[in-house]
Amino acid sequence: MAGNSFGKIYNLTTFGESHGEAIGGIIEGCPAGVSLDFDAIEAEMQRRKPGQSAIVTQRKEPDSVKFLSGIFEGKTTGTPIGFVIENTNQKSKDYSHIKDTYRPSHADYTYDKKYGVRDYRGGGRSSARETACRVVAGAIAKQILKDVKITAFVSAVGDLELKAHYSDLDFSEIEKNPVRTADAEMAKQMEDFIKVIRKQGDTIGGVITCVIQNVPIGLGEPVFDKLHAELGKAMLSINAVKGFEYGSGFAGTQLKGSEHNDIFNEDGSTKTNHSGGVQGGISNGEDIYFKVAFKPVATIMQKQQTITSEGDTTEMQGKGRHDPCVVPRAVPIVEAMSALVIADYWLLNRVSKI
Amino acid sequence: MAGNSFGKIYNLTTFGESHGEAIGGIIEGCPAGVSLDFDAIEAEMQRRKPGQSAIVTQRKEPDSVKFLSGIFEGKTTGTPIGFVIENTNQKSKDYSHIKDTYRPSHADYTYDKKYGVRDYRGGGRSSARETACRVVAGAIAKQILKDVKITAFVSAVGDLELKAHYSDLDFSEIEKNPVRTADAEMAKQMEDFIKVIRKQGDTIGGVITCVIQNVPIGLGEPVFDKLHAELGKAMLSINAVKGFEYGSGFAGTQLKGSEHNDIFNEDGSTKTNHSGGVQGGISNGEDIYFKVAFKPVATIMQKQQTITSEGDTTEMQGKGRHDPCVVPRAVPIVEAMSALVIADYWLLNRVSKI
């Protein structure tokens, strides 16, 4: 109820603050008998971790996951998978500059008002560090979904936008560049732009596109738990996300029905895919694709006016090592949340028929 | 689990197909002691019902709600509020043209694949008629939220777009025109455009903007159940919705942090509101505003190629009376879903502190 849990059958509950001893989680409802590839899990963690390239935060966090239960002789046992990720960075920091100060467009103010207390060391619970736990659970979900292919990539950084349809892009490019975009030339431009932004002590927003292929037909629960509604919630729950659109999205509002309708082929596939792989909230076997909008990171290396918890005006400036642009590191998070939703709905669909 | 239920504390479960005897629902978790204004509930139903103006479907459905429980001497008792809305239209229709045919971009195909059976009379469970139940529950939620003001309006029909910031619009215009847009001049243009589209036997998409004012500070559960994530899911669960953005939305991805950050006033309010009234998933007391993208209605009065359930190619054309543009009637649904989320999170926030 308090918002730290996600999924109906395949369920992740996370805990932990950015500067506590550890973060971690429990995966409940992972079916028994999944042979785990721990290297693959580790590889996903590496894609998310700080310090991986010149254009992300230079913090050093090994972000190694330790599994405590639910796995025996390399296989899931059907019992809950408990895991922890130690915080190695939590001790040395000095937080005096934010202890009594609300950082603009952070959650300091709202947490304080909601709870009456606030763990002022870094973002506390509101830190994006929590998403490391999602990557763990998502990496296992991917291993449940052997045939499903989930590919996310950066499709915009500021106004640098990858305009081609995803089917015209080369997905093998994505992991070759630090921006994680699907075009080598654009990657260079985006990288340069992010470096300029960083030099300004500023940050910039961006967009991630995600494509989910080979999804079985029939996933999605009608009415309130439509497949795209759950994907939308999953994405909007990621820090800094401001928007979600799938299939034709906002652009589709300008089309006529005669243009937008996806005409069937005889095998039930469709000639076009404005629907984005979901009709009536249920997957139809076509590619599911969607875009996720990320705002610029709120912590900037420039002086900003703000207020203290006493309501006095003050000035502050970001310290430490922060991401000038969040989207390169958010790519594996988008994929992880996608995997959580698809694995969950895939299991849930086992009870749709007698 | 099967997707017919919405809300954690204030919870609506709905049932019913478009052409069964009745649709209805149960509101669980409505607090005791709410004095109900039944006329206000009825008024919301009238805003959604078919046949209300020349630019919506001309079907005649009285859409009167009958409450069966949970209310005593005009007040809620804390027990579940059961209600039904009779389907008056369900008998006379001839469905032979869709019985064995999958309508393009409808849910016929996916329901059939998921469940192995399909109620082929109209949209069945996938019909937007289900949203009448949401309007009932939303109307009661609005009465719980005495001080909160929820205003939705049509901000685009096709490429006719209301570009002004919502604070520069006159909300009192909205219910004066059949399009439910917040500008008299634009209303005329949109109305004319919809009429042209209808004459073509076609349909057109649109956008609804919603503004929620006077929201208490502190609503929203961090991490997975952020307030905007739940609003996003609520909106994406409405039939025909393809996208959701709040605050700065997709446009915000092109801003720098120094431009996007909302600087505090001394009272904790902010000078700008790119955040859209939510920081870290929790309401900050500023206006919550968001946009919802609706695709064009799939049923068009033109011949389209499609397939039968046997996989044979055939041709079909919409019959009966359908909406050429769904957004005018979707305005009260967007408001209702907003009210459900805000009422639910308002109750949930009662347990955040000892």
Added chain:
Amino acid sequence: MAGNSFGKIYNLTTFGESHGEAIGGIIEGCPAGVSLDFDAIEAEMQRRKPGQSAIVTQRKEPDSVKFLSGIFEGKTTGTPIGFVIENTNQKSKDYSHIKDTYRPSHADYTYDKKYGVRDYRGGGRSSARETACRVVAGAIAKQILKDVKITAFVSAVGDLELKAHYSDLDFSEIEKNPVRTADAEMAKQMEDFIKVIRKQGDTIGGVITCVIQNVPIGLGEPVFDKLHAELGKAMLSINAVKGFEYGSGFAGTQLKGSEHNDIFNEDGSTKTNHSGGVQGGISNGEDIYFKVAFKPVATIMQKQQTITSEGDTTEMQGKGRHDPCVVPRAVPIVEAMSALVIADYWLLNRVSKI
């Protein structure tokens, strides 16, 4: 959250007060493709309804269920099954004697304190009339569980107790006598005893035993949602229930481990069944059996001292037609709740392995 919903996958939500216009419910998560036998549902309703014999309440309530959705051409469609049962008795009554008076050992006082308002017409929401909805959902659950055999019977009325082990009883006797006990001779004694009690204007408690046979191995979720824990909750949620024991129950506390342990046969079955068909919270294929204790009905036809809502002492006496002993009519309710649990856990078990 407010307690009107039962079940994880196969889920029943009920609404309705004893003297409102109707009671009813929504069954969510019933798999598609179940061919319904409506006569069998009706027959279960008849087993529960008032006025069926000389030893139960003589109220006349037809208790016919009307299905509104989720069923098409005799089969479930996977969408929610909405249903209503009209209250035919609700108009004529005079409640002035209980309007401001708290009946002893009823829920009048606690409802009033909890909610601040109370529907004083009969028991309102606390009336056992609500269990008619459980019988509807249980009757459908039984049809999902084709091979499972659920048999409940009265094993005690007051101190008249059926002492034989259930395997020595003739279950075919149960529906032949109005008490619903599994022994013709005892049936006569119990019936006579209940008549004496009624003549005294008094009521008497009793015990129901339930045996569930042919349960698949593997049902039950470890730790908090053990199969017997859910059965226990299901039974304790029935009006007037004061206790639940399964397998060896309270008597088993006096045994030694060497006496109590169930030794395996080579096929995995056990030589004894002190476990009651459940080991570690999971069904092992042996018969599940348990006992449910019912207190005497609180409404008696004798003068009792009580208080008004103002805290003044007063006297009252039950009016109308009430059950002198609740267990004969509770037999189908115990079976229904058993069916709800087993159907739910059977569906849930589909996701235990990859």
Added chain:
Amino acid sequence: MAGNSFGKIYNLTTFGESHGEAIGGIIEGCPAGVSLDFDAIEAEMQRRKPGQSAIVTQRKEPDSVKFLSGIFEGKTTGTPIGFVIENTNQKSKDYSHIKDTYRPSHADYTYDKKYGVRDYRGGGRSSARETACRVVAGAIAKQILKDVKITAFVSAVGDLELKAHYSDLDFSEIEKNPVRTADAEMAKQMEDFIKVIRKQGDTIGGVITCVIQNVPIGLGEPVFDKLHAELGKAMLSINAVKGFEYGSGFAGTQLKGSEHNDIFNEDGSTKTNHSGGVQGGISNGEDIYFKVAFKPVATIMQKQQTITSEGDTTEMQGKGRHDPCVVPRAVPIVEAMSALVIADYWLLNRVSKI
């Protein structure tokens, strides 16, 4: 859904096997602002831990809890409280005797059938070691419930039964004897009896009585989530529990309504308390009291016939250090589960009225 989570608002999810690296859990929904007394938590852990007296298992497990999140400067922050308890005993053991053998009346067989894999090191997930996590969450729940007094004690060991009404017992005796019974003389008899049983290599069952005092009026959700139904489920979820009765319980079935009804005093309290502090599923302010039946521990130090996973007959004998009688160490677990339910329903009751 997979049964490792308990509670609606104040929610505990646990993980861990008896012989993995650690067990632990996440408490979600603990309100912010609770000042924690860590010594009190530790004291509860000591009451449950092995090796505490001569009549319980002599295993050495320090059972120290380490909190990882959700607490800042000694106070809860409203964010999830993650914790781990290391397993110090997990390495040295030899499990070859149970690896392929199903222990009678344990969960080996049912886990293997349900999941297809089994962690054969000790009880794995089915071990009562898991209850240490419940004691942690219960100890915090007790600190939320400042005014509520929860007292459990052993009321029977085998056929040695404490027959006095709880109000005639001296609760201050309970922690003075290793059996945790509320009578010094009976304590001696029970202790001696357990020692005899242990010398026989056998085990014995028992009963725990629990009394909850000063419960606010109004806790409990009608219909399916009655307060006593949730307490019953909570107790039945504890390892080895076979039965639950509250108030008059099974004995109450032999009473007449005129004897059983609790007559009101003018202040709303009742002259008798057969109801056990709950009427219609809602607390009425009187003492809540109930009994919990525990079967004898299944592991005995005697040779027993059993089968292998291949279905061959074999013989086995318990090894290591096990409890001859589980009830002395189960007392804090019964209290912990009581505290979880009461805290949860106390929070839930905040939303019952507008």
